Amino acid sequence: MIEVLADYQRRVEEHLDACLDSASIPSRLLEAMRYAVFNGGKRIRPALVYMAAEALGAALSRADSTACAIEMIHAYSLIHDDLPSMDDDDLRRGQPTCHIKFDEATAILAGDALHSLAFEIVARDPALAAGTRVELIGRISAAAGPTGMVGGQVIDLQSENRTVDDATLEHMHRSKTGALLSASVVCGGIIADAPPVLADALARYGYALGLAFQVRDDILDEIGDTEVIGKRTGADHARRKTTFVSVHGLDSAGARLDELRLEAIDALAPLGETGAGLRQLADFVARRDH
Ligand code: IPE
Ligand code: IPE
Ligand code: MG
Numbered sequence: 001m002i003e004v005l006a007d008y009q010r011r012v013e014e015h016l017d018a019c020l021d022s023a024s025i026p027s028r029l030l031e032a033m034r035y036a037v038f039n040g041g042k043r044i045r046p047a048l049v050y051m052a053a054e055a056l057g058a059a060l061s062r063a064d065s066t067a068c069a070i071e072m073i074h075a076y077s078l079i080h081d082d083l084p085s086m087d088d089d090d091l092r093r094g095q096p097t098c099h100i101k102f103d104e105a106t107a108i109l110a111g112d113a114l115h116s117l118a119f120e121i122v123a124r125d126p127a128l129a130a131g132t133r134v135e136l137i138g139r140i141s142a143a144a145g146p147t148g149m150v151g152g153q154v155i156d157l158q159s160e161n162r163t164v165d166d167a168t169l170e171h172m173h174r175s176k177t178g179a180l181l182s183a184s185v186v187c188g189g190i191i192a193d194a195p196p197v198l199a200d201a202l203a204r205y206g207y208a209l210g211l212a213f214q215v216r217d218d219i220l221d222e223i224g225d226t227e228v229i230g231k232r233t234g235a236d237h238a239r240r241k242t243t244f245v246s247v248h249g250l251d252s253a254g255a256r257l258d259e260l261r262l263e264a265i266d267a268l269a270p271l272g273e274t275g276a277g278l279r280q281l282a283d284f285v286a287r288r289d290h
């Protein structure tokens with residue numbers, strides 16, 4: 001794990017802890033929500049929000065609600081992704097998946113609850129002007145919804161047991177995974193009131209990084225170590241998923257990953273030295289082992 005991530009991890013976890021602590025939430029639901037959020041995620045998406053905002057000169061306190069919201073939506077997407085009706089996985093971050101630890105209904109509802117709570121947190125953030133909150137909510141909901149993550153997940157399920165063309169594969173990955181990662185970076189720019197040229201640089205970086213992230217995920221399913229990644233390796237193959245590795249093979253997937261890494265880094269040129277952390281993160285995403 002790169003050094004720079006640790007500070008952002010600590011920061012977002014402190015804030016998530018405060019958001020997920022209410023006597024008004026039924027205890028079993030709260031327990032399941034906390035289980036899905038506090039079980040060792042890398043917190044890449046919150047780090048992207050913080051790093052983009054910070055690179056453009058915003059105080060980190062302006063980014064806390066968005067960082068928490070996006071991580072909650074990510075956690076919800078993982079709970080649902082692991083359900084028997086979807087990827088049917090029993091291991092996540094080295095521990096039983098939420099529906100195994102609790103039960104299916106509780107897992108579904110914990111996901112639903114995290115999704116709603118995410119938007120409530122941004123809507124109520126006193127550190128941000130009302131217009132900024134609306135812009136952030138619009139951006140995050142678009143990334144999570146039918147033309148983003150949820151749409152991509154549907155394409156993913158429809159692509160089991162069949163071959164799809166390159167364009168569909170890329171569209172699926174950009175939607176199911178790229179959209180939320182890319183929104184994290186773009187939201188950092190919104191929080192910092194980025195001038196158009198820098199907002200555009202962040203968007204291009206996020207677009208490349210988002211796809212790179214899922215290509216590496218596909219590669220890790222093939223070559224990773226269950227002990228290290230905390231998920232069962234070979235699961236994509238077993239479920240006859242369409243992935244970058246199943247369509248292109250390991251070598252081509254690796255080559256494409258490196259192209260995307262460089263594309264992401266190139267996009268940051270307008271940020272100059274302030275983009276150093278984001279550049280490092282692109283290297284980490286492409287080379288991570290978990
Ligand atoms: C895993 O995401 C699911 C994908 C979108 C590929 P992460 O690799 O960011 O998962 P955690 O949060 O660190 O466990
Ligand atoms: C997950 O893709 C995309 C999501 C929106 C959660 P995967 O199904 O490949 O993610 P893992 O490998 O289970 O983490
Ligand atoms: Mg999946």
Ligand code: MG
Pocket residue numbers: 081082087089
């Ligand atoms: Mg999965």
Ligand code: MG
Pocket residue numbers: 217218221
């Ligand atoms: Mg995967």
